[in-house]
Every structure is written in C-alpha cells, then in structure tokens.
Amino acid sequence: MSVLPYLDVGLALLVVAVAAWTVAARALFASVVSYVAYGLLLAFVWIRLYAPDVALTEAAVGGGVTGVLLITAGKRLGALHDIGPDVRPGVGLKLLTGVLAALVAGALASVILLLPDPPPSLAPEASAAIDSAGAGLGNPITAVLMSYRSFDTMLEKIVLVLAVAGVWSMTADEAWGRAPSPFRRSRPYAPTIFLAQMLAPIGTLIGIHVFWTGANAPGGAFQGGALLAAIWIITMMARLAEPPRVDARWLRMALVAGPAVFLVNGLTGEFVAGSFFAYPPSVAKPIILFIEAFMVLSIAVALPMLVAGPSSEGSDQ
Amino acid sequence: MNPSVIAGLTGATLVGLGLYGFILHPHPLRKLLAFNLIGSGVFLVFGIVARRGAAAGFRFDPVPQAMVITGIVVAFAASAVAVALILRLSAANSDLSLDPDARAEPSDGEGP
Numbered sequence: 001m002s003v004l005p006y007l008d009v010g011l012a013l014l015v016v017a018v019a020a021w022t023v024a025a026r027a028l029f030a031s032v033v034s035y036v037a038y039g040l041l042l043a044f045v046w047i048r049l050y051a052p053d054v055a056l057t058e059a060a061v062g063g064g065v066t067g068v069l070l071i072t073a074g075k076r077l078g079a080l081h082d083i084g085p086d087v088r089p090g091v092g093l094k095l096l097t098g099v100l101a102a103l104v105a106g107a108l109a110s111v112i113l114l115l116p117d118p119p120p121s122l123a124p125e126a127s128a129a130i131d132s133a134g135a136g137l138g139n140p141i142t143a144v145l146m147s148y149r150s151f152d153t154m155l156e157k158i159v160l161v162l163a164v165a166g167v168w169s170m171t172a173d174e175a176w177g178r179a180p181s182p183f184r185r186s187r188p189y190a191p192t193i194f195l196a197q198m199l200a201p202i203g204t205l206i207g208i209h210v211f212w213t214g215a216n217a218p219g220g221a222f223q224g225g226a227l228l229a230a231i232w233i234i235t236m237m238a239r240l241a242e243p244p245r246v247d248a249r250w251l252r253m254a255l256v257a258g259p260a261v262f263l264v265n266g267l268t269g270e271f272v273a274g275s276f277f278a279y280p281p282s283v284a285k286p287i288i289l290f291i292e293a294f295m296v297l298s299i300a301v302a303l304p305m306l307v308a309g310p311s312s313e314g315s316d317q
Numbered sequence: 318m319n320p321s322v323i324a325g326l327t328g329a330t331l332v333g334l335g336l337y338g339f340i341l342h343p344h345p346l347r348k349l350l351a352f353n354l355i356g357s358g359v360f361l362v363f364g365i366v367a368r369r370g371a372a373a374g375f376r377f378d379p380v381p382q383a384m385v386i387t388g389i390v391v392a393f394a395a396s397a398v399a400v401a402l403i404l405r406l407s408a409a410n411s412d413l414s415l416d417p418d419a420r421a422e423p424s425d426g427e428g429p
Binding site for chain 1: 320321322323324325326327328329330331332333334335336337338340341342343344346347349350351353354357360361362364365366367368369370371375376377378379380381382383384385386387389390391392393394395396397398400401402403404405407408
C-alpha cells in the first residue's frame with residue numbers, strides 16, 4: 001500500500017491551514033511570514049501535479065520575492081497599527097462574508113468534481129508545434145513559452161516593464177531620478193553580510209544553471225531570472241550594493257533588453273521563416289536561448305526594481 | 318481521490334479563504350495578501366486542468382502550465398504596483414483605512 005495518498009491529503013490540509021493563518025493572523029508580519037511558508041508548501045503541491053517548472057516559479061516568485069516585497073512595504077509603512085480597532089468588521093458582516101466565501105469555494109469545488117471526461121487538452125497541438133518549430137528543446141514548457149505561445153511570453157515581459165514604469169510613476173516630484181531608498185536604514189548585522197557574501201556567487205551560478213538547463217529539464221528564463229533577482233535583493237539588503245538611480249541608462253537598457261530582443265527576433269521571423277515569431281527550425285534552439293538570455297537579464301533587473309519601489313528623497317547620500 | 322482532485326479542492330478552498338480575507342481585512346496590505354491567495358487558488362485549479370489534459374506522451378498539458386508560470390510573474394508585478402500605490406497613499410494621507418467613514422475623521426498625524 002502506498003503512503004502517497006495520505007501525504008497528498010496531509011499536504012493539502014497543511015496548505016489550507018497555513019493559508020487560513022495568513023488570513024487570520026493579527027499582525028501583518030506574522031501574516032507575511034505565513035504567506036512565504038504557504039508559497040513553499042504550494043510548490044510541493046505543484047510537484048505532485050507533475051509541474052516542477054511551476055513549482056520553481058511559485059517558490060521563487062510567489063513565495064520568496066512577494067514575501068520580501070510585502071515585508072519591505074510593511075516596514076516602510078512603519079506603523080502596522082494605522083487602523084484602529086474601531087474599524088474591525090462586526091459579527092454579522094463576518095458571518096455574511098463567510099457564507100459568501102463558502103458558497104464561492106463550494107461552487108468551484110463542485111465544478112472541479114464535475115470536470116468533463118475525457119478532459120480537453122492542447123497537448124497534441126503543442127507537441128506538433130514544438131516538434132516543427134522548437135527543434136531541440138527537451139523541456140515542453142520552455143518550448144511552449146518560447147515557441148508555441150511566444151507572443152504571450154513577450155507580452156508578459158512588456159507587462160513587467162510597464163509595472164516598473166507604474167511603480168516609478170509613484171515617485172514624488174522632488175525625488176524623481178534618484179535611487180529608491182535602501183532596503184534597510186540601519187547597519188546590517190554581520191551574519192546578514194556574511195550570508196549575502198556566501199550566497200551571491202553560488203546563487204548567481206545556480207541562477208544561470210537553471211536558465212541554461214531549462215531548455216531540456218525543469219527550469220528556464222523565469223526561474224533563473226527570479227533567482228538572480230533574489231541574489232541582487234539579498235546583496236542590497238546586506239548593503240553590499242545600493243539600489244541604482246532610476247535614471248541610470250544601463251538600468252533602463254537592461255529592463256527593455258528582454259522584450260526588445262524578443263520583438264526584433266519575432267519581426268525577423270516574419271521575413272526569414274515566413275511568419276511572425278517563427279524561427280527557422282535549423283537554428284531554433286540557439287535563437288531561443290539567445291532571446292532567453294536577454295529575458296533573464298530583464299527579469300533579474302525588473303523584479304528587484306519592483307521590490308525597491310519608487311525613488312525617494314535623500315537616498316543619494 | 319487522486320492527487321489532482323485533492324489539489325483542485327485545495328485550490329477551491331484557497332479561493333474561499335482569500336475572498337473572506339479580502340473582504341474583511343481593513344488593512345490594504347492584508348487585502349493584497351488575501352488577493353494573492355485567491356490568485357494562487359485559481360492557478361491551482363488551472364493546474365489540475367493541466368494535469369488532467371495529459372496527452373501526446375506528456376504527463377501534463379504544457380500549455381496551461383506555461384500560462385500559470387506567466388501568470389505567477391504577472392501577479393507579482395501587479396502586487397508590486399499595488400504596494401507602490403498603497404505606500405503613496407500612506408505618504409499623502411496619514412490614514413490608511415479604505416473605509417470612507419473612518420477617513421472623514423481628522424487623523425492625529427501618526428503617519429510615517
């Protein structure tokens with residue numbers, strides 16, 4: 001008898017319990033820490049669904065970087081008690097909301113139990129498209145992201161650039177063009193500095209490896225880029241590096257490099273291979289890796305800039 | 318029950334929990350966290366669609382999985398913009414509450 005079904009149920013209960021704590025915890029900090037743990041547990045659920053690529057992304061972006069974003073935001077707000085106890089919702093509203101939430105969850109659950117059989121699938125089409133255009137890619141997810149659905153992936157890169165523009169546009173007039181405020185004002189502890197110094201070279205190597213191996217095994221540009229982004233965030237937290245000025249030319253070039261290279265290659269495909277975003281099959285893999293390398297760069301720069309926030313006054317000294 | 322049904326029901330529960338927190342929490346950052354819970358629940362439901370769509374020699378349908386990866390990154394980008402908006406709101410207004418009645422009272426300037 002296999003023990004896996006019990007593990008599945010146990011994992012599901014654990015995920016739901018940690019999610020409930022994220023909602024129920026009184027302090028914002030406890031809630032954020034619980035959310036990070038939740039992201040890591042969810043990664044295990046994704047592995048059980050045969051989705052190691054999603055698991056890597058969820059652990060790195062969904063849990064890790066989002067956690068840093070919210071902890072930093074909570075610290076910058078300074079006061080976690082801005083809202084007095086008088087605005088806490090009453091019992092009636094709680095009950096009503098609970099019923100509504102239960103109804104929505106129940107409706108979703110019943111849909112899941114009644115999903116059509118045999119299930120619809122785009123796998124055969126994707127497989128055919130991958131074989132013709134994404135020649136030499138052993139990882140079907142990377143092939144879908146970079147070949148079969150490459151337009152989606154390019155637009156997603158543009159969304160990242162737009163998000164950075166959105167965050168920067170929150171800058172106060174006086175502060176425009178300066179650097180975002182540092183991740184911590186006080187001097188970092190020695191262990192933080194040591195950890196950053198230890199992790200930076202190893203993490204950089206692992207990030208590049210995850211990107212490179214993503215062509216044939218779980219991994220890819222998103223996951224590798226997110227790892228590199230995390231390393232940069234850690235070095236900024238240890239004050240080994242400071243956030244760059246937002247009007248720095250290299251920073252802006254790095255931000256748009258990913259979508260720009262992607263777009264140029266897509267347009268070239270129009271003339272060389274006969275359609276927008278088509279690659280000549282003989283050189284498909286090198287082209288895809290070339291585009292992905294610039295995507296990694298853009299992701300590794302965009303995510304820390306999103307966490308660092310708009311530039312602030314007096315952050316230049 | 319197979320793993321994908323369990324994961325799907327987990328996703329449905331997460332959407333319910335997130336919705337509850339999203340409506341009831343007065344603090345905007347808590348609302349954002351709850352909204353992310355809803356999002357990951359939806360991704361999980363989409364994930365079991367991917368798992369069930371196993372065909373053509375794959376153990377999963379790669380198209381929904383690729384879309385979930387894209388979705389996680391876009392959700393993070395949206396969260397970052399939301400955080401920037403919240404911080405700007407708190408800088409412009411010492412009161413963070415989204416409740417219009419609570420806002421009407423003059424605050425005693427305990428903002429950052």
